[in-house]
Amino acid sequence: MVPTNYYVVLSAILFGLGVFAFVFKRNIITIFMSIELMLNAVNLAFVAFSQALGKLDGQVFVLFVIVVAAAEAAVGLGIIILIARNRQTLNVERVDLLKF
Amino acid sequence: MTAILAANAELIITIIKIVLLLFIVLTVNAYLTWFERKVVAHIQSRWGPYRVGPHGLLQPLADGVKFLFKEDPTPAGVDKFVYYLAPLLALALAMTSIAIIPFGPDPIRVFGHDIYLGIAPPDLNIGILALFAITALGVYGVALAGWSSNSKYPLLGGLRSSAQMISYELALTMSVVGVLLLAGSFNLKEIIAAQGKHSEWGLLGWNIWPQILGFFCFFVAAIAETNRAPFDLPEAESELVAGFHTEYASFKFAMFFIAEYTSMITVSCLCSIMFFGGWLSPFPASWTWTHYLPSLILIPFGAWVIWDGFRYETIFGKLILPVVGTAFAGLGGLFLALPGVNDFIQAPFWLLSKIFVFLFVYVWMRGTLPRFRYDQLMAFGWKLLLPVSIVNVIVTSFAILKWGAK
Amino acid sequence: MTPPLAVFFALAALAVIGAVSLILQKHPIHSALSLIVVMVAIAGLYLLMGAEFVAAVQIIVYGGAIMVLFVMVIMLLNAGVEEHTSLSKMAGAPGLLLVVALVGFVAATVARSAESVQGSPQMGALSPTSGISNMIFRDFVYPFELTSFLILVAILGATMLAQREKN
Numbered sequence: 001m002v003p004t005n006y007y008v009v010l011s012a013i014l015f016g017l018g019v020f021a022f023v024f025k026r027n028i029i030t031i032f033m034s035i036e037l038m039l040n041a042v043n044l045a046f047v048a049f050s051q052a053l054g055k056l057d058g059q060v061f062v063l064f065v066i067v068v069a070a071a072e073a074a075v076g077l078g079i080i081i082l083i084a085r086n087r088q089t090l091n092v093e094r095v096d097l098l099k100f
Numbered sequence: 101m102t103a104i105l106a107a108n109a110e111l112i113i114t115i116i117k118i119v120l121l122l123f124i125v126l127t128v129n130a131y132l133t134w135f136e137r138k139v140v141a142h143i144q145s146r147w148g149p150y151r152v153g154p155h156g157l158l159q160p161l162a163d164g165v166k167f168l169f170k171e172d173p174t175p176a177g178v179d180k181f182v183y184y185l186a187p188l189l190a191l192a193l194a195m196t197s198i199a200i201i202p203f204g205p206d207p208i209r210v211f212g213h214d215i216y217l218g219i220a221p222p223d224l225n226i227g228i229l230a231l232f233a234i235t236a237l238g239v240y241g242v243a244l245a246g247w248s249s250n251s252k253y254p255l256l257g258g259l260r261s262s263a264q265m266i267s268y269e270l271a272l273t274m275s276v277v278g279v280l281l282l283a284g285s286f287n288l289k290e291i292i293a294a295q296g297k298h299s300e301w302g303l304l305g306w307n308i309w310p311q312i313l314g315f316f317c318f319f320v321a322a323i324a325e326t327n328r329a330p331f332d333l334p335e336a337e338s339e340l341v342a343g344f345h346t347e348y349a350s351f352k353f354a355m356f357f358i359a360e361y362t363s364m365i366t367v368s369c370l371c372s373i374m375f376f377g378g379w380l381s382p383f384p385a386s387w388t389w390t391h392y393l394p395s396l397i398l399i400p401f402g403a404w405v406i407w408d409g410f411r412y413e414t415i416f417g418k419l420i421l422p423v424v425g426t427a428f429a430g431l432g433g434l435f436l437a438l439p440g441v442n443d444f445i446q447a448p449f450w451l452l453s454k455i456f457v458f459l460f461v462y463v464w465m466r467g468t469l470p471r472f473r474y475d476q477l478m479a480f481g482w483k484l485l486l487p488v489s490i491v492n493v494i495v496t497s498f499a500i501l502k503w504g505a506k
Numbered sequence: 507m508t509p510p511l512a513v514f515f516a517l518a519a520l521a522v523i524g525a526v527s528l529i530l531q532k533h534p535i536h537s538a539l540s541l542i543v544v545m546v547a548i549a550g551l552y553l554l555m556g557a558e559f560v561a562a563v564q565i566i567v568y569g570g571a572i573m574v575l576f577v578m579v580i581m582l583l584n585a586g587v588e589e590h591t592s593l594s595k596m597a598g599a600p601g602l603l604l605v606v607a608l609v610g611f612v613a614a615t616v617a618r619s620a621e622s623v624q625g626s627p628q629m630g631a632l633s634p635t636s637g638i639s640n641m642i643f644r645d646f647v648y649p650f651e652l653t654s655f656l657i658l659v660a661i662l663g664a665t666m667l668a669q670r671e672k673n
Contacts, residue, residue: 002514009613016609017525023601051555056637067653071660078667229562236570
């Protein structure tokens with residue numbers, strides 16, 4: 001059996017990579033994808049602990065996290081489409097002023 | 101050597117099964133194209149492939165050779181990685197979905213190892229859910245193909261097709277919930293077993309009777325999901341050039357083609373397993389004379405093919421057709437002679453015949469129905485099919501609450 | 507190296523490679539494809555842990571719906587290759603250091619914990635699917651209804667946001 005520590009360390013690594021992508025990348029959509037990566041890393045930790053403790057609460061919570069991520073992705077991408085339409089750019093550094 | 105073989109027996113059996121299934125599925129695909137062309141042609145009062153081999157039977161071979169040797173250009177400006185990935189993805193996903201389907205309940209016992217008919221383990225508790233997961237990933241093949249072609253028509257075709265597939269995916273999964281409520285499990289074997297609970301009912305125990313609404317929703321949604329007529333607007337020749345696979349030439353186009361026909365086969369398997377009793381015989385279990393039906397069908401069919409071969413025009417036909425006929429008749433005779441094999445072959449025989457009937461219905465619909473316009477298609481999926489499947493779920497739950505899942 | 511451990515390392519390597527590829531790719535569509543690889547790898551890890559229902563839901567919802575939404579938006583907006591200005595390059599180096607520090611801290615804490623919690627091979631008599639559905643519809647029915655409401659709000663919001671202005 002794989003010890004739970006391994007899963008949690010992997011989850012930490014993926015979360016760290018998500019944070020780095022959030023800070024480093026300049027495309028709005030890629031930044032949004034890094035948020036999804038962070039959520040996935042957290043889900044992995046949840047399921048790992050659910051398996052370790054033998055209870056199913058972790059997996060139920062993972063389902064709720066997935067649902068909330070779906071709703072957030074829908075609305076977030078709607079906002080991104082609006083920004084792209086209004087500012088004609090997807091570069092985060094160009095949308096740093098409220099008005100031209 | 102034999103020690104290594106014995107230790108990894110499961111792995112080696114699985115690899116052999118995969119290779120065999122790959123070979124069988126590709127051959128069935130090839131002859132499915134022949135079947136489709138013949139049936140659509142006869143619906144349109146013409147003959148279809150007739151010259152290449154007797155009754156056009158070697159036409160798939162000729163098509164395969166053409167696909168292999170035709171020039172395979174790569175258009176300028178495409179995103180190379182995604183352009184090559186898309187058909188591979190479509191084909192891999194379609195083949196994976198066939199691996200989950202069980203073709204028979206009983207294993208063959210060879211040298212002390214049980215070989216189950218079907219690659220996935222028999223106790224795969226999420227059988228249907230895994231199939232839907234693979235179908236959900238199938239959208240990528242189309243969307244990425246359309247986008248990476250760096251051209252207007254494929255992009256439009258790809259976007260339209262992926263939107264269509266996502267919309268009908270919802271109706272597809274909702275329409276199956278009724279069957280799952282009746283069976284109580286996602287496992288495909290248990291779904292069939294739940295339909296065969298009363299072995300004396302035969303045909304009447306199948307899920308089609310309580311779930312007729314679910315069946316129609318599922319079948320229509322599955323046709324839209326596989327981009328077949330009458331929902332094939334994104335890839336129809338007269339509409340968007342050829343939709344998302346315009347820029348794909350010989351072998352990559354063949355991969356999309358194979359992926360589409362394989363998903364057709366998968367959907368036919370699913371329909372027969374979930375709604376029509378899978379490998380259960382339509383006759384009650386006490387009518388044991390029906391066990392001779394495979395032989396009763398195969399032997400006259402083989403004799404007819406032999407007779408047709410004798411009066412065929414070309415010399416090629418006179419040679420090939422009697423051989424094919426003898427093969428069929430011999431198979432039928434084998435089933436008559438060996439009762440053990442006969443009992444084993446009942447389950448796969450019924451499943452394969454039901455799959456064949458569904459494939460015929462698919463091809464029939466292609467030859468008969470006109471195409472949906474795109475807005476009609478989306479309106480149909482969201483405004484009609486999804487509410488109907490939700491109503492089916494509600495009605496089924498109430499019925500189970502009232503009468504129990506009998 | 508038992509087979510489960512080997513499979514774990516293979517899937518973990520796949521997930522990490524996908525995440526690194528997300529960072530290193532220049533075109534958003536390649537980043538999206540890398541993220542899909544990460545999600546499939548994580549679904550494989552869920553299967554390894556015996557959480558089969560969550561694995562299937564992960565592929566269906568995350569991989570088959572959310573990421574399809576991302577890919578379609580990237581296609582619609584015709585996102586091009588992204589450019590890196592000096593500002594982002596400045597943020598790269600300290601960011602990397604801080605992230606490595608964070609991950610190292612968490613990993614060291616976890617690896618040093620006194621009782622290394624071993625996973626129990628069996629999740630119990632009930633299959634996870636029936637267990638999860640029992641919990642959702644009995645203990646967590648209120649959050650379940652709230653999330654359905656949340657999805658409805660999200661649908662309405664996204665539809666309204668993406669509409670073209672009527673003028």
